[in-house]
Amino acid sequence: MNVSYDPLYLFIGGEWISSQGRATAPVLNPATEVVIGQVPLATSADLEHALAVAQRGFEQWRATVPAERAKVLKRASALILERVSHIAEQMTLEEGKPIAEAVDEVTRAAEYFEWFAESARRIDGRVVPANRPGVLQMVKRQAIGPVAAFTPWNFPAITPARKLSAALAAGCSVILKPGEESPSTALALARALDDAGLPKGVLQVVFGVPDQVSSQLIASPIIRKVTFTGSVPIGRLLSARAAEGVKPITLELGGHGPVLVFDDADIERAAVEGVANRFRGTGQVCISSTRFLIQRGAYDRFVQRFVAATQALRVGDGLKPDTQVGPLANARQLAKMEELVADAVAKGAQVLAGGESLPGPGFFFAPTVLADVPMDARVMHEEPFGPIAILMPFDKLADGLREANRLPYGLSAYAFTRDARTAIDVADGLEAGMIGINQYRIVATELPFGGFKESGHGSEGGIEGIEHYLTHKFVSQI
Ligand code: NAD
Secondary structure, rough: OOOOOOOOEEEEEOEEEEOOEEEEEEEOOOOOEEEEEEEEEOOHHHHHHHHHHHHHHHHHHHHHOOOHHHHHHHHHHHHHHHHHHHHHHHHHHHHHHOOOHHHHHHHHHHHHHHHHHHHHHHOOOOOOOOOOOOOOEEEEEEEEOOOOEEOOOOOOOHHHHHHHHHHHHHHHOOOEEEEOOOHHHHHHHHHHHHHOOOOOEEEEEEEOOOOHHHHHHHOOOOOOOEEEEEEEHHHEEEHHHHHHHHOOOEEEEOOOOOEEEEEOOOOOHHHHHHHHHHHHHHOOOOOEEEEEEEHHHHHHHHHHHHHHHOOOEOOOOOOOOOEOOOOOOOOOHOOOOOHHHHHHHOOEEEEEEOEEEEOOOOEEOOOEEEEEOOOOOHHOOOOOOOOOEEEEEOOOHHHHHHHHHOOOOEEEEEEEEOOHHHHHHHHHHOOOOOEEOOOOOEEEEOEOOOOOHHHEEEEOOOOOHHHEEEEEEEEOOO
């Protein structure tokens, strides 16, 4: 497939600003390591401009009736769906994921705009009976103000879509800074919103030196709300910056998803679908299943099936239709996989599949299965965020739960069992914001997406997703 990469811009005040006269950063195709584009980096003056127009955009958009906001979001959703093939190809070029996964992601991104278009029309308040006669007490929910949103490179459509759809439905304006390594997808969403009639200044998309952009935006009194998806250390940093200005922040910071597979489970399903889940997005998925904890009686069967299914995966350029696992998104991720596997092996882990980078250009790492990984290996603590699965046995439910909950993460967790009592107990005992029982599909537009502990706080999606973009205000009137 011969696909060309779209030019990249900043989008401020409804203008598409090219890279001319600005510093740029190269965008690589991770399957070939060829530079495919240059992303313009916003200057401090660009960011000041973005802030000023976001303030004006907010004043206009919050005064736009919900039905009109809903219409714009629905039109944008339809335009994204019309353009799905093109947007997905751009995403595969810049991020590397297989084209079928990219199509699925863009389709789900469109669904968020549709879902929150409906939420826009359901932002209601309350009238609360007063304890004095003649007093009218109302609770209103209103848009919180201009939002600074930061999204990563691994899901370049769905992470901006979750934030933009809810914030815009609430009546907020947004300055979005997507990951510089996969910039065109977010611009395609912005293009759809622009074409759908979003007033100029309601959405700005900027790229830049991430730390400079976040310092300047979060420190500005114009910004009233911060939302970030990315790593725990950066989440912590942005939290501290938001706290300086007493600004609320929503954080989605990754995980180290445990899977509890009990003796009585459908082992074939848990293993084969587990492989698909673990290596989707080349493992660069925050809700991915990472540690497979298998009850002793089923361990050998599970391992055999899991390893065979892993070895059968086709790794390659995501633009080839038969590719199941693409490259890692950048050289950092490849180096990290090499380090994590070398560290685990040096400490005594066994490599049952993969274990090394693949030859040739591109950031390819073989889908890897590790067993007998000692507790002091880094991969037992750090989110691998790549194609590494850890298999380990457990004996009793309490042992499995203890290991599942051992880490400071609390994002996703999974369990496979045919026993209703076990299912109830694990769902109760797992410390995770999202839990799949007998399945790995845990994300849906109508459900809240988010975690707790160091995986962050606040949910995106579902009826909960709009709440962070609203403030409560009471009016007591005689
Ligand atoms: P990172 O946290 O440095 O970067 C993630 C995103 O945050 C990037 O798009 C980056 O542009 C942005 N970012 C970085 N520093 C920032 C700052 N000071 N202000 C504002 N935005 C900033 O992560 P990385 O080096 O790209 O990846 C390292 C690890 O982070 C991964 O291995 C993975 O564990 C984790 N991660 C998690 C997610 C997720 O979905 N939760 C996404 C990306 C990375």
